[in-house]
Amino acid sequence: MDSIMPLLDGFNTAMMGWNLFYCLLGVTIGMLVGILPGLGPTTGIALLLPITFSMDAIPAIIMLSGIYYGAMYGGTVTSVLINTPGEAASVTTCFDGYPMARQGRAGTALGVAGIGSFIGGTISMFGIVFIGPPLAEMALGFGPPEFFALMVVGLVMVVGLMGKSLLRGLISMLIGLSLSLVGMDPLTGNLRFTFGEPNLVEGLDFVVISMGLFGISEVMIGMEQAMHLGALPKVGKLLPEREEWLPTLKAIGRGTGLGFLIGLIPGSNSVIPAILSYSIEKKLAKDPSRFGKGAIEGVAGPETANNSYCGGALIPLFTIGIPSSPTIAILFGAFIMHGLTPGPMLFQNNANFVWAVIASMFIGNVMLLIMNLPLARIWGKVAMIPPAFMYPGIVIVSVVGAYCTGNRIWDIWVMIVFGVIGYIMKKIDIPMAPIVLTFVLGKMIENSLVQSLIYFYGSPLGFLGRPLACGLLVVALVIFVAGAIAGIRNKRGLLADDIDA
Amino acid sequence: MKRKLSLLPAGLLAISAAFSAFTTTAQAADKYPSKPIQLIVPYAAGGGTDAVGRVLAESMKNILKQDVVVVNKTGGAGAVGMNEGLRAKPDGYTITMVTREVAILPMLGQAPFKTLDFKYVGNVNVDPEVVVVSSESSYKTIEDLISAMKANPGKLKFAAASAPNFYGVQFSIEAGVNFVTVPFQGAAPAMTEILGGRSDFGIYNPGEIKAQVEAGKLRPLAVMAEKRVEGLKDVPTFKERGLSIFCGTYRGIAVPPQTSDEVTKVLENAVAQAVKDPKFVEFMNKSFLGIEYKNPADFKAMVEADMKVLQPVVESINKK
Numbered sequence: 025m026d027s028i029m030p031l032l033d034g035f036n037t038a039m040m041g042w043n044l045f046y047c048l049l050g051v052t053i054g055m056l057v058g059i060l061p062g063l064g065p066t067t068g069i070a071l072l073l074p075i076t077f078s079m080d081a082i083p084a085i086i087m088l089s090g091i092y093y094g095a096m097y098g099g100t101v102t103s104v105l106i107n108t109p110g111e112a113a114s115v116t117t118c119f120d121g122y123p124m125a126r127q128g129r130a131g132t133a134l135g136v137a138g139i140g141s142f143i144g145g146t147i148s149m150f151g152i153v154f155i156g157p158p159l160a161e162m163a164l165g166f167g168p169p170e171f172f173a174l175m176v177v178g179l180v181m182v183v184g185l186m187g188k189s190l191l192r193g194l195i196s197m198l199i200g201l202s203l204s205l206v207g208m209d210p211l212t213g214n215l216r217f218t219f220g221e222p223n224l225v226e227g228l229d230f231v232v233i234s235m236g237l238f239g240i241s242e243v244m245i246g247m248e249q250a251m252h253l254g255a256l257p258k259v260g261k262l263l264p265e266r267e268e269w270l271p272t273l274k275a276i277g278r279g280t281g282l283g284f285l286i287g288l289i290p291g292s293n294s295v296i297p298a299i300l301s302y303s304i305e306k307k308l309a310k311d312p313s314r315f316g317k318g319a320i321e322g323v324a325g326p327e328t329a330n331n332s333y334c335g336g337a338l339i340p341l342f343t344i345g346i347p348s349s350p351t352i353a354i355l356f357g358a359f360i361m362h363g364l365t366p367g368p369m370l371f372q373n374n375a376n377f378v379w380a381v382i383a384s385m386f387i388g389n390v391m392l393l394i395m396n397l398p399l400a401r402i403w404g405k406v407a408m409i410p411p412a413f414m415y416p417g418i419v420i421v422s423v424v425g426a427y428c429t430g431n432r433i434w435d436i437w438v439m440i441v442f443g444v445i446g447y448i449m450k451k452i453d454i455p456m457a458p459i460v461l462t463f464v465l466g467k468m469i470e471n472s473l474v475q476s477l478i479y480f481y482g483s484p485l486g487f488l489g490r491p492l493a494c495g496l497l498v499v500a501l502v503i504f505v506a507g508a509i510a511g512i513r514n515k516r517g518l519l520a521d522d523i524d525a
Numbered sequence: 526m527k528r529k530l531s532l533l534p535a536g537l538l539a540i541s542a543a544f545s546a547f548t549t550t551a552q553a554a555d556k557y558p559s560k561p562i563q564l565i566v567p568y569a570a571g572g573g574t575d576a577v578g579r580v581l582a583e584s585m586k587n588i589l590k591q592d593v594v595v596v597n598k599t600g601g602a603g604a605v606g607m608n609e610g611l612r613a614k615p616d617g618y619t620i621t622m623v624t625r626e627v628a629i630l631p632m633l634g635q636a637p638f639k640t641l642d643f644k645y646v647g648n649v650n651v652d653p654e655v656v657v658v659s660s661e662s663s664y665k666t667i668e669d670l671i672s673a674m675k676a677n678p679g680k681l682k683f684a685a686a687s688a689p690n691f692y693g694v695q696f697s698i699e700a701g702v703n704f705v706t707v708p709f710q711g712a713a714p715a716m717t718e719i720l721g722g723r724s725d726f727g728i729y730n731p732g733e734i735k736a737q738v739e740a741g742k743l744r745p746l747a748v749m750a751e752k753r754v755e756g757l758k759d760v761p762t763f764k765e766r767g768l769s770i771f772c773g774t775y776r777g778i779a780v781p782p783q784t785s786d787e788v789t790k791v792l793e794n795a796v797a798q799a800v801k802d803p804k805f806v807e808f809m810n811k812s813f814l815g816i817e818y819k820n821p822a823d824f825k826a827m828v829e830a831d832m833k834v835l836q837p838v839v840e841s842i843n844k845k
Contacts, residue, residue: 070570074579077808164721168707208602210708213689213842215635222601222608222637290717291709344720345736347713354571356713360735361811367740430569430599471710478707479682479723 034379050087054094062425064111065095081362086384100137108239113294113330116302120322130407134400135262140328142393148335156339163288168475173496181303196458204466223434240443275321279328287336298326561592565621567606580808584799604636615781617788625774647796648777648819652730653750667747674702684715684724692728732813
């Protein structure tokens with residue numbers, strides 16, 4: 025427990041004068057970039073980085089890291105209100121957060137997301153303080169073969185998200201996997217499915233696709249039905265119903281652990297814990313059919329996991345000097361700019377700095393909670409705006425957001441095309457969650473499989489020599505087989521639903 | 526705090542400047558630059574090119590007495606932004622930060638332009654590549670590493686920060702060695718492989734390895750440059766060890782070819798002055814980015830020389 029004293033010292037520094045102000049400024053900016061689709065924490069930090077150049081290191085890093093974890097709170101808002109993810113990690117929140125808002129529970133969705141984010145964020149800070157460094161060293165042993173196996177587990181669990189018909193789910197999965205192939209081949213750099221279009225070389229953008237599939241298609245469907253919509257439901261209360269507390273807290277607990285552990289893995293990103301958490305919650309739920317229709321655990325779990333991920337991902341940065349995600353890579357740059365070298369020497373040479381930053385994150389999370397709970401009520405009112413004003417608003421926000429992702433018109437068109445695709449999919453009742461999930465997983469699976477096979481000089485048997493990877497693959501197999509058997513028992517055959525319908 | 530407050534007037538200034546941009550097109554005869562200049566950075570915010578672009582823009586702004594606004598136009602591994610910069614109105618109000626990809630992409634057939642289509646204004650940064658191994662590795666010198674590769678051709682593993690990896694291919698051709706390339710997206714995950722003991726060596730630029738070298742986790746073996754690098758003074762160059770391998774990345778400013786000489790001259794002087802700006806120098810040194818100014822003629826010559834270096838590398842990649 026020799027971390028306590030330096031941490032208290034850190035609080036002392038973080039509470040001093042302007043540091044507190046910069047913490048507030050950072051988390052507020054973070055909230056805002058999180059809320060605006062297309063602008064995420066990566067861009068937010070990059071844009072403010074030059075401004076911090078003339079500041080002292082401590083307030084500068086306090087502010088920049090505030091943007092980083094603040095964005096995780098903000099991303100939820102648009103997901104819940106307008107079915108358009110504010111940033112990548114909040115895509116899964118659209119699945120159940122938006123249905124909750126339609127049921128008049130926007131306030132509850134945002135409230136639970138805020139509480140979960142706070143718990144996840146705070147507990148992962150304790151993780152940094154007490155168990156971080158040894159875990160970071162262990163995470164170095166987690167290489168491409170293990171990563172591949174973990175992603176396969178994720179993919180198998182996505183099968184569980186497929187809604188009522190396995191066939192329709194598989195169609196959606198295959199679309200997602202195919203889309204993930206567009207762009208540069210990770211092994212040779214050759215171009216695939218780009219049709220000579222430079223804009224496709226880097227593949228399609230995850231957030232832009234999601235904005236189209238969820239947000240724009242929702243507007244199209246809504247315009248069809250707008251005339252028939254009755255009075256919009258109330259904001260509802262902030263806190264869940266009494267019987268929902270236990271499952272919600274359990275989801276928050278699982279999300280915390282999951283997010284933290286995945287944060288330790290180099291090469292991960294904040295979408296992965298959200299996807300895994302959502303899949304796990306659906307698997308564990310007594311009645312999985314509630315998912316996609318406003319299940320509170322489907323909001324609580326992923327929203328907690330992405331905040332907890334933020335804390336976990338700082339550990340490799342602080343202790344071994346490895347940025348585990350693109351956003352952390354920019355923070356890494358900020359450290360260097362301010363004359364601090366992330367890595368094992370950081371705690372020794374700049375202990376005061378590290379503890380002040382960690383302490384500021386505790387404070388920042390409290391600030392975010394205080395900001396978010398009352399705000400949730402206000403945001404909830406946004407859900408009550410009549411469609412005639414709401415839909416143009418969604419379109420404007422989405423178009424601006426899509427443009428912001430790369431400052432090119434191209435992304436706006438991509439979003440609109442996926443809006444139409446999403447509309448058609450809703451009409452023919454093909455679930456959309458598997459598309460975006462397999463799109464993310466597909467790239468990672470391909471990358472890590474190629475890397476693993478190169479390591480094994482081309483032999484897939486190499487996985488047998490990696491106990492952890494092998495174990496995870498066995499888990500994937502078990503989930504798959506168990507799912508298949510359960511499916512047959514329930515007479516939910518491949519085509520059953522289609523025939524019944 | 527003062528810094529924060531100054532944002533507001535700056536914002537108002539930008540708005541009024543943008544407004545005047547609409548109203549003053551008729552007075553185009555004004556002395557250049559009479560309105561804000563847009564600097565296209567063809568990569569996402571937060572990367573090395575973005576950092577160089579932003580600090581350069583800041584310094585140029587003070588010299589030109591006009592805002593220089595960085596706009597990240599991403600896509601096509603840089604091809605989209607560079608192409609847009611090349612096709613922009615050649616009035617000097619849209620300038621582009623080009624990188625080594627300006628030579629690479631057309632050679633790979635992945636760009637809708639030719640390298641020498643651009644009018645090169647000034648180069649600001651050159652970063653040579655450094656070969657590193659884990660500090661726990663048994664390879665103490667570059668000779669150790671090369672002889673190990675010669676003894677076990679195709680066995681040692683290179684954790685590459687991108688695919689295809691031009692540095693790796695060039696190293697393999699010029700040192701006459703054979704190894705396995707494991708491709709990663711970026712230097713950070715690649716270095717993790719070396720730290721985790723799964724890959725044997727890597728080739729990255731000084732800014733990327735700085736933290737790990739200082740922490741004693743990575744051992745730099747040799748630099749692919751003419752002379753030793755600031756900050757890595759103990760590390761020999763390949764040249765010192767009898768191998769003429771020169772390889773690295775560079776970044777500079779370019780404009781569309783029809784840009785008038787008058788305007789180009791103003792920009793050239795601004796870039797030349799900006800690289801001496803203490804703020805620019807401080808930032809580049811802190812970030813471990815090498816400052817190397819080249820005037821238009823030298824910049825173009827460097828790009829042309831690089832195209833010759835890249836030719837065999839690209840051929841070898843296309844053969845595979």
